[in-house]
Amino acid sequence: MKASRIFNHTIKQGFQGIYRNRTMSLASVGSVTAVLVILGLIIMIILNVSAISVSTKEKFDEIYVYLDDSITNQRIREIGEEIGSYEGTLAVVFQSKDYALEKMKEEWGEDGRLLEGLVNNPLPNTYVVQLRDVSYASALIKHIEQKDGIEEVKYYKDIVEKLISTAEFIQVFGVIVIIILLLVSIFIIQNTIKITVASRKVEIELMQYIGASNGFVRGPFIFEGVVLGCMGAFLAIIVVLNGYDYLVSYSNEKLFSMLSVYLIPANMISLDILIIFVTIGVGIGILGSIVSLRKFLSV
Amino acid sequence: MFEFHNVTKIYKNKFTAVKDINLKIEKGSFSFVVGKSGAGKTTLIKLLIKEVNPTEGTIFFNGEDITYLSSRRIPLHRRKVGVVFQDFRLLNKKTVYENIAFAMEMVGQSPKSIRREVPNVLSMVGLSDKATNFPNELAGGEQQRIAIARAVVNRPDLIIADEPTGNLDPETSNEIMKIFSEINRRGTTLLMVTHDRTIVDMMKKRVIELKNGRIIRDTEEGDYYEGF
Numbered sequence: 001m002k003a004s005r006i007f008n009h010t011i012k013q014g015f016q017g018i019y020r021n022r023t024m025s026l027a028s029v030g031s032v033t034a035v036l037v038i039l040g041l042i043i044m045i046i047l048n049v050s051a052i053s054v055s056t057k058e059k060f061d062e063i064y065v066y067l068d069d070s071i072t073n074q075r076i077r078e079i080g081e082e083i084g085s086y087e088g089t090l091a092v093v094f095q096s097k098d099y100a101l102e103k104m105k106e107e108w109g110e111d112g113r114l115l116e117g118l119v120n121n122p123l124p125n126t127y128v129v130q131l132r133d134v135s136y137a138s139a140l141i142k143h144i145e146q147k148d149g150i151e152e153v154k155y156y157k158d159i160v161e162k163l164i165s166t167a168e169f170i171q172v173f174g175v176i177v178i179i180i181l182l183l184v185s186i187f188i189i190q191n192t193i194k195i196t197v198a199s200r201k202v203e204i205e206l207m208q209y210i211g212a213s214n215g216f217v218r219g220p221f222i223f224e225g226v227v228l229g230c231m232g233a234f235l236a237i238i239v240v241l242n243g244y245d246y247l248v249s250y251s252n253e254k255l256f257s258m259l260s261v262y263l264i265p266a267n268m269i270s271l272d273i274l275i276i277f278v279t280i281g282v283g284i285g286i287l288g289s290i291v292s293l294r295k296f297l298s299v
Numbered sequence: 300m301f302e303f304h305n306v307t308k309i310y311k312n313k314f315t316a317v318k319d320i321n322l323k324i325e326k327g328s329f330s331f332v333v334g335k336s337g338a339g340k341t342t343l344i345k346l347l348i349k350e351v352n353p354t355e356g357t358i359f360f361n362g363e364d365i366t367y368l369s370s371r372r373i374p375l376h377r378r379k380v381g382v383v384f385q386d387f388r389l390l391n392k393k394t395v396y397e398n399i400a401f402a403m404e405m406v407g408q409s410p411k412s413i414r415r416e417v418p419n420v421l422s423m424v425g426l427s428d429k430a431t432n433f434p435n436e437l438a439g440g441e442q443q444r445i446a447i448a449r450a451v452v453n454r455p456d457l458i459i460a461d462e463p464t465g466n467l468d469p470e471t472s473n474e475i476m477k478i479f480s481e482i483n484r485r486g487t488t489l490l491m492v493t494h495d496r497t498i499v500d501m502m503k504k505r506v507i508e509l510k511n512g513r514i515i516r517d518t519e520e521g522d523y524y525e526g527f
């Protein structure tokens with residue numbers, strides 16, 4: 001049979017099926033969109049948490065020793081020497097509270113002006129300790145923590161580990177949620193196609209008795225599923241990318257000033273989202289149709 | 300035309316619908332299949348058009364073994380067989396012309412041959428003037444004639460009719476039989492399941508009688524009841 005004739009038949013019947021039971025079609029598109037939006041949300045969270053944990057990891061081998069404001073310069077020097085003489089220490093750098101404030105002003109950029117109104121500099125004098133190896137960290141912390149004149153010892157390893165374990169949890173949980181949602185939307189598409197199959201049952205049986213090829217009989221339904229899946233995917237892409245872009249532009253500066261991390265910009269992931277969403281949308285559509293045809297086409 | 304060798308069909312619920320059938324139908328012949336309700340007549344047809352597979356035995360069609368066909372080959376086999384049903388099975392949203400054209404489109408005939416063949420078969424069944432009507436605007440006999448036109452339009456080797464006159468009055472049934480006779484006269488093999496005694500007795504064709512899934516009688520130029 002001529003390819004163009006099969007093609008025309010498939011497209012015409014496919015769109016007719018969508019139009020004739022618009023309510024279910026709408027429900028299918030909606031379910032695919034919902035699944036993909038949630039998937040997008042999970043992807044965004046996973047990507048950003050991973051990115052943040054990587055950038056935080058760079059501070060891995062540094063220990064921040066915050067000093068009490070009330071101690072003398074003499075004591076400050078002593079503490080520096082004590083830290084420097086510890087076997088795990090590679091280098092010690094002193095950061096005065098004034099320097100810390102300057103740096104903060106720089107990092108805050110526009111918002112930096114807010115800091116100018118401060119009468120007292122609230123930031124502490126700090127020793128930044130570079131370790132020979134991460135394994136020295138806990139011993140060093142223990143070693144200096146109880147010393148006089150030390151306000152707090154901050155070590156980012158805890159945060160990194162927390163971030164990583166959170167990221168792992170989010171990934172596992174996300175995958176489970178995604179699988180459940182995918183099954184649900186396949187089920188909904190399957191029901192939509194079932195209704196089309198049922199509404200054309202007489203015609204389909206007739207086609208089969210007449211000897212229409214399997215592709216000719218099934219093609220329109222598969223196509224219908226693909227169109228529904230694609231429509232859902234495109235809606236989801238619009239929602240997710242715009243929503244994320246809005247979130248990034250709205251929150252990035254605040255987030256940076258609070259945690260010195262940035263969200264991944266939307267345009268860096270838009271192509272991946274497009275590919276992933278269309279693939280999954282089409283996949284859901286095809287699977288839904290095939291399941292439906294298996295169940296309801298018997299002659 | 301086709302042959303059944305020791306064919307048995309047992310449905311999934313363990314019911315034996317046809318049992319050990321041996322049957323040979325010659326090319327160009329006209330045969331009736333009769334028997335009480337539940338005797339296995341429709342099952343015989345389903346075996347022929349590959350709607351069901353036999354549990355045992357072998358089926359040949361035009362010399363080719365069709366006992367088991369892949370799902371790809373079933374449609375090709377069905378194009379050689381035209382089926383006419385008791386309930387016509389016309390598409391009510393399509394006109395008479397479109398109903399017949401549909402059968403040609405479904406097997407990929409060109410628009411050109413569709414434009415040529417549809418009027419041909421419509422005139423053969425005497426309904427050229429109804430081409431633009433919808434099926435439910437027609438009488439039962441006319442609807443069945445459309446269904447017959449649709450069954451022959453792709454030029455099958457065999458026409459199977461399952462109680463084609465079951466819903467029609469005697470006079471209309473006779474008209475339908477004239478059309479079948481004409482189709483058969485032009486060379487198409489015909490196999491017709493019927494409960495219509497008058498028709499069988501009038502036509503004087505081969506009669507195959509089924510009972511409880513077995514062939515209990517097979518006579519040339521037979522009657523509906525044995526011994527009449």
Ligand SMILES: Nc1ncnc2c1ncn2[C@@H]1O[C@H](COP(=O)(O)OP(=O)(O)OP(=O)(O)O)[C@@H](O)[C@H]1O
Pocket residue numbers: 310311312314315316334335336337338339340341342343
């Ligand atoms: N799909 C099926 N599953 C189980 N049993 C079936 C199935 N189809 C038919 N049967 C049984 O097989 C037997 C033969 O059925 P068949 O339809 O061949 O009878 P028939 O001779 O055509 O009857 P009728 O004159 O009423 O049309 C019946 O008892 C029927 O209940």
Ligand SMILES: [Mg+2]
Pocket residue numbers: 340341342461
């Ligand atoms: Mg029957």
